[in-house]
Amino acid sequence: MATIGFIGLGNMGGPMLANLVKAGHTVRAFDLSEAALERAESAGAGRAGTIAEAAAGAEVVVTMLPAGQHVRGVYTGEGGVIGAAPAGALLIDCSTIDVDSARAVAAAAADAGLRMVDAPVSGGVGGAEAGTLTFMVGGPDEAVTAARPILECMGKAVVHAGGPGTGQAAKICNNMMLGIQMLSVCEAFALAKRLGLDAQKLFDVSSKASGQCWSLTTYCPVPGPVPTSPANRDYAPGFTAAMMLKDLKLAQQAAAAGEAATPLGAAAEALYALFCNQGEGDRDFSGIIRMIDGQSQG
Known part of the structure; x- marks a missing residue:
């Protein structure tokens, strides 16, 4: 010891x-x-x-x-x-x-x-x-x-x-993927709602199809399909939107320094900045579905 x-x-x-x-x-x-x-x-x-x-x-x-x-x-x-x-x-x-x-x-x-x-x-x-x-x-x-x-x-x-430093490199690359993937899942559920497709049905299909990812199967941003996800606790964190924004900013700084093209990472940073500027920084990062879906905040 x-x-x-x-x-x-x-x-x-x-x-x-x-x-x-x-x-x-x-x-x-x-x-x-x-x-x-x-x-x-x-x-x-x-x-x-x-x-x-x-x-x-x-x-x-x-x-x-x-x-x-x-x-x-x-x-x-x-x-x-x-x-x-x-x-x-x-x-x-x-x-x-x-x-x-x-x-x-x-x-x-x-x-x-x-x-x-x-x-x-x-x-x-x-x-x-x-x-x-x-x-x-x-x-x-x-x-x-x-x-x-x-x-x-x-x-x-x-x-x-x-x-030295490669642990940080792995973390910011991973979390850039996570932020982008969560946004894609949120957009899909918002679209499904408008098309009259039940959220559980979309989950049942996508969790077994090519749309499968951690943001869907472990951290689903709508209540119901994954009982342990923050969506079932009014998006109490987990991992706050402010922390996701921090990591996306780090990824963009690294991308600029390395002259890497990360347009989806930049878009994810902008969306999480907007979400946090609405006073939602302390909410779980999956709660950004409320903004994407046009739901009231607060």
Whole structure:
């Protein structure tokens, strides 16, 4: 069992920390939110007063932070992880951020004699709570091998994508596909409604035909066909529209930098921006069907 510093205890980080504690690890938690720290203590973690205190003496440091600037600050800023962690410590960043930030922080860690992987996740809050996340991991072979047993305490699949930053690349490509596919499913159900085709009948056909995809069979955006989907809970998240918009923006930034043509990704970003600007950012991303179908918001 390892001594782990865990920084970032939001909707995803809090349950991930709890699963590390359940696995028998000793975890010291840090977050700017007092309520998040109290929940971590209730889950069995110790409390750290600063980032440096969470990292000091830790064999492993795990972070789950909002964006690239936060990751850069937590790792390379004054009092940050890289300056406080002991030589040889393993750093695991599970945030979803831009590839350039991931690679810059990994290089700084390597220069300090620390091992680091970028390990963004797929699976949402439900996956974090159930310990069934998928991790897309970028980093050197030895660091990924060392990180695997820690990640397996929080997820069901660990995929080594390649060198530093490739975990982030895999995540933003995957979520661009997810955002586009969800929009296609929403449009199909809105069209079916206007053509007099029952939603369950469309699901029965498409879930067994060429229209089949995760957004349909696991996360169907209309109530009924998939009882566990957010559509049956007034689109309580899951995975918020604001988080989907963040990932689509990252994909478009990467596409511009790499001179890749992603017109459907750009269209998906624009639609999710419109949905979020209507005050729906905290709703599950599948709730965009309400906008596509012309239903009132709020």
